[in-house]
Amino acid sequence: MQTGGPGFVFLYMTSRVTIVGPGLLGGSLALALKARTGAHVTVWARRAESVAQVEARGCADAATSDLTEAVRKADTVVLCTPVGTMPALCQQMNTTLPSGALVVDVGSVKAPVVNDLTPLFTAPTQFVGCHPMAGSEQTGLAAARVDLFEGAVCIVTPQISTPPTAVTNAEAFWQSVGCTTRRLDPQVHDEVVAWISHFPHLLAAALVQTVAEQLPAAFDFCGPGFRDTTRVAGGPPDMWTEILAENRAAVRTAIDGLIEKLRGLSTLLADAPSAERDSLMNQLLSQAKAQRDRLRLPKTPSDV
Numbered sequence: 509m510q511t512g513g514p515g516f517v518f519l520y521m522t523s524r525v526t527i528v529g530p531g532l533l534g535g536s537l538a539l540a541l542k543a544r545t546g547a548h549v550t551v552w553a554r555r556a557e558s559v560a561q562v563e564a565r566g567c568a569d570a571a572t573s574d575l576t577e578a579v580r581k582a583d584t585v586v587l588c589t590p591v592g593t594m595p596a597l598c599q600q601m602n603t604t605l606p607s608g609a610l611v612v613d614v615g616s617v618k619a620p621v622v623n624d625l626t627p628l629f630t631a632p633t634q635f636v637g638c639h640p641m642a643g644s645e646q647t648g649l650a651a652a653r654v655d656l657f658e659g660a661v662c663i664v665t666p667q668i669s670t671p672p673t674a675v676t677n678a679e680a681f682w683q684s685v686g687c688t689t690r691r692l693d694p695q696v697h698d699e700v701v702a703w704i705s706h707f708p709h710l711l712a713a714a715l716v717q718t719v720a721e722q723l724p725a726a727f728d729f730c731g732p733g734f735r736d737t738t739r740v741a742g743g744p745p746d747m748w749t750e751i752l753a754e755n756r757a758a759v760r761t762a763i764d765g766l767i768e769k770l771r772g773l774s775t776l777l778a779d780a781p782s783a784e785r786d787s788l789m790n791q792l793l794s795q796a797k798a799q800r801d802r803l804r805l806p807k808t809p810s811d812v
Contacts, residue, residue, distance in 0.1 A: 532643060618637045666691065
């Protein structure tokens, strides 16, 4: 792992950025770029209604539904669409994308994205997989915030063959909107986020569904603990269905790990009350609290 810390020198200053997809992340990125850099920002949206929303929000210098026109003068392109749509969009933009441009993405799964997109670009144009750990259960341009990326970690996932300059440029880009950066192998990234993002989302959804099936009247008495624990279950189902399908092997490993832990806890609670049982439970809760207290918590939710 490597990180860009204090004193990091920006070797890459983008002047024209095209954001492909004006949702929560794309819209927030446009706002952050306009507030923090002097870059000219163009936003591409598939539908005319979305283009009109970008124009009404005033978060970009230009908005269009013509992808080839949107990237024609870009030195940086950021893919903020579902990962399944990215290959076709990259093939389309390749017809007019300037030679030497940097292409990055915000996808929550990296190994398949990096494997699919890297071969589509010819040097000196480069693709570098990226995953800013910033988001919320809210969706769409209306939920975009200028400070969404401040203090967030952006994981950069180069391949061994990715030129070092392209990696450094990608890191500098994300740092320019307030992120800190870390590097991970794409496959390692997917294993890590399965545990800290993808599986927790599925767990929250499963908890809500279990209560709904077993004792729905309990929802009338929910306090902040249940709401906080299950907040991420309010995320967009279509997006999360795709994420969980793309990273299903790593998520299954996480599920199996928790099942083993829960079985142990169930056995512990089945024992008759005793000082030993209470000591073991207290030890688990104390260790969990200590780990949770050491977490580096960002200013904004980081869910995907």
